[in-house]
Amino acid sequence: MPTNRTFTIIKPDAVLDGFTGSMIQQIEDAGFRIVAIKKIKLSPEEAGRFYAVHAARPFFQSLCDHMSSNHIIPMVLEKENAVEDFRTLIGATNPEQAAEGTVRKRFARSIESNAIHGSDSDENAAIESAFFFTDRELNP
Ligand code: ATP
Ligand code: MG
Numbered sequence: 436m437p438t439n440r441t442f443t444i445i446k447p448d449a450v451l452d453g454f455t456g457s458m459i460q461q462i463e464d465a466g467f468r469i470v471a472i473k474k475i476k477l478s479p480e481e482a483g484r485f486y487a488v489h490a491a492r493p494f495f496q497s498l499c500d501h502m503s504s505n506h507i508i509p510m511v512l513e514k515e516n517a518v519e520d521f522r523t524l525i526g527a528t529n530p531e532q533a534a535e536g537t538v539r540k541r542f543a544r545s546i547e548s549n550a551i552h553g554s555d556s557d558e559n560a561a562i563e564s565a566f567f568f569t570d571r572e573l574n575p
Contacts, residue, residue: 439513439514439515439516439517440470440511440512440513440517440557440560440561440564441511441512441514441517441518441521441553441554441560442509442510442511442512442552442553442554442559442560442563442564442567443462443509443510443512443521443525443551443552443553443554444507444508444509444510444551444552445458445459445507445508445510445550445551446501446502446507446548446549446550446551446552447501447502447504447505447506447507447548448501448543448544448548448549448550449542449543449550449551450474450505450506450507450508451505452542452544454542454550455508457541457542458538458542458550458551461524461538461541462512462524462538465514465520465524466514466520467512467513467514467517467520467521467524468512468513468514469510469511469512469513470510470511470512470513470573470575471509471510471511471564471567471568471572471573471575472508472509472510472511473508473509473567473568474506474507474508475506475507475508475509475567476503476505476506476507477502477503477507478503479499479500479503481503482498482499482500482502482503483495483499484566485502485563485566486498486499486502494547497547498547501547501548509567509568511564511568511573517560518553518554518555518556518557518560521553521554522553522555523537524537524538524553525537525538525539525550525551525553526538526539526540527539528546528549529546529549530543530544530545530546530549530550531546538550538551539551
C-alpha cells in the first residue's frame with residue numbers, strides 16, 4: 436500500500452441518518468479519490484476482529500455492537516498525504532471537540548456513533564483495507 440492511500444468507514448449511524456452522499460461529497464471535494472467502495476453489514480465477531488486493538492477498552496463491546504448494528508460503507512481513498520489529511524478532514528473522535536466544518540462536527544451523533552473512521556497510520560491503512568477488499572479490488 437503506497438503512502439498516498441488511507442482507509443475509511445462510513446459508520447452505521449451516518450448510513451442510517453442518510454448522510455452517505457453528503458459525506459462522500461465532502462471527501463471528494465477535499466481532493467480524495469475513491470479507489471474501492473462497498474456496502475456491507477459486519478457480524479459482531481467481525482467488528483471485534485476489526486477493532487481488536489481496542490479489546491481492553493471499556494467501550495469495546497458497545498463499539499462492536501454499534502459497528503455491527505447496520506450497514507457500513509468501507510472505502511479506500513487516494514490523495515497525497517492521505518492518512519494525515521483525512522484525519523484532519525474528519526476531526527476529533529468526540530464530535531463535541533471536533534473543529535467546525537469537519538466531517539464529525541457536521542454528521543456525528545456522539546463519541547461512539549461518530550459517523551466515520553479514518554486510519555491512523557499507513558501500516559494500519561493497509562491492514563484495514565485488506566480486511567475488507569481483495570488485492571484485485573485494491574489494484575483496479
Ligand atoms: P477511528 O479509529 O474510528 O477513526 P479514532 O481513531 O478517532 O476513531 P479511537 O481511539 O481509535 O478513535 O477509537 C475508535 C472508535 O471507538 C472511535 O471512533 C469511537 O467510535 C469509539 N470510541 C472511542 N473512544 C470512545 C469512548 N470514550 N466512548 C465510546 N466510544 C469511544
Ligand atoms: Mg482509531
